Amino acid sequence: MRLLHTSDWHLGRSFHRENLIDAQAAFIDHLIDTIRAERIDVVVVSGDLYDRALPPLDAVRLFGEALRRIRDTGARAVLISGNHDSMVRLGYATELIDASGVHVRSSLECVGEPVLIDDAHGPVAFYGIPYLEPEIARHHWRLTERGHPAVLGHAMQRVRSDLATRPAGTRSVVLSHAFVSGAEPSDSERDISVGGAAHVPASVFDGADYTALGHLHGRQRMTDTVRYSGSPLAYSFSEEHHVKGCWILDLDASGLASAAFAEAPVPRPIARISGRIDDLLTAPRWERYTDHWLQITLTDPIRPVFPMDRLRERFPHALSLGFAPDEDRARDDRTWTRRVADRSGPDLAMDFIDWARGAPPTDEERRLVRTAFEEVRMREATR
Numbered sequence: 001m002r003l004l005h006t007s008d009w010h011l012g013r014s015f016h017r018e019n020l021i022d023a024q025a026a027f028i029d030h031l032i033d034t035i036r037a038e039r040i041d042v043v044v045v046s047g048d049l050y051d052r053a054l055p056p057l058d059a060v061r062l063f064g065e066a067l068r069r070i071r072d073t074g075a076r077a078v079l080i081s082g083n084h085d086s087m088v089r090l091g092y093a094t095e096l097i098d099a100s101g102v103h104v105r106s107s108l109e110c111v112g113e114p115v116l117i118d119d120a121h122g123p124v125a126f127y128g129i130p131y132l133e134p135e136i137a138r139h140h141w142r143l144t145e146r147g148h149p150a151v152l153g154h155a156m157q158r159v160r161s162d163l164a165t166r167p168a169g170t171r172s173v174v175l176s177h178a179f180v181s182g183a184e185p186s187d188s189e190r191d192i193s194v195g196g197a198a199h200v201p202a203s204v205f206d207g208a209d210y211t212a213l214g215h216l217h218g219r220q221r222m223t224d225t226v227r228y229s230g231s232p233l234a235y236s237f238s239e240e241h242h243v244k245g246c247w248i249l250d251l252d253a254s255g256l257a258s259a260a261f262a263e264a265p266v267p268r269p270i271a272r273i274s275g276r277i278d279d280l281l282t283a284p285r286w287e288r289y290t291d292h293w294l295q296i297t298l299t300d301p302i303r304p305v306f307p308m309d310r311l312r313e314r315f316p317h318a319l320s321l322g323f324a325p326d327e328d329r330a331r332d333d334r335t336w337t338r339r340v341a342d343r344s345g346p347d348l349a350m351d352f353i354d355w356a357r358g359a360p361p362t363d364e365e366r367r368l369v370r371t372a373f374e375e376v377r378m379r380e381a382t383r
Contacts, residue, residue: 007214012059046214047082112158
């Protein structure tokens, strides 16, 4: 049996206000091409199908189209909900959808109940473990211990108990949306530490022939049989060096036989660059970034005027701008109360201009500030 492991589609997500729906649609095109070219039997999607519990309509349409096109290839699909998804909404009409060969597992009740798919060597049991909110799962299963390790450990006990009742030689694939200890996170994953310890050991999945993980956005191999596919697109600048794609896996009669990574197309490369604005706008070495989505950090000692407008003349896809002067200004260690003592309103306003821009106000700006404060004072006096 040949599997394709993907996760964290986050349909409906934007990237610094850039709508990614076209890029996500292009990924679905690539996914379908890969399924056909690699003769995939089963597609497993390990959570965060949408970016939020109430996704926009274009994301819902794209998701429905993706499932239809997967089935048109002849492949089956097994999917779970992630921490960005709504378990209840994704679980709607599960029994009817199952009949089509698309199997969505997004409830606590289904944990430990496999989707059984046969190949030439016999059955393969696919166990979907959706993202488990620790306190909800703890109360549902009446557990005494708190945290992700406790609830995921219990979920895997249910998996092993069911697997023990299956015929000898039954192979198993577990889908889970979790943070495994030792894995590398990025800036675009939502924190799941509320409710107890967030990390779980890879050993919790012992006994499964393969564990298809979701949640972290970089591809990672925790063990030979426990892997993250990562997200198909970059969703933060911390992912600038990620290679995106999906795992292609072969199961033989004894379990996992091989694994290879199939790279996905990049809609637009991303990068983080820094320097002084004049150098960024003129130096030839920055030319290769003109087609990138960029996070730019300016190191000028004084904040330039209208920096983003100027930068976008050369870098039209600049999305984020920061300011980190490379020449430290003298620090004032006095408390805020001491710093503002005996300072007038206009003086405080001009101090703010100096702090925000990195340069003191001009004489004209000083005049305007003082005039504005004087007008306010006069209005207050005549009330």
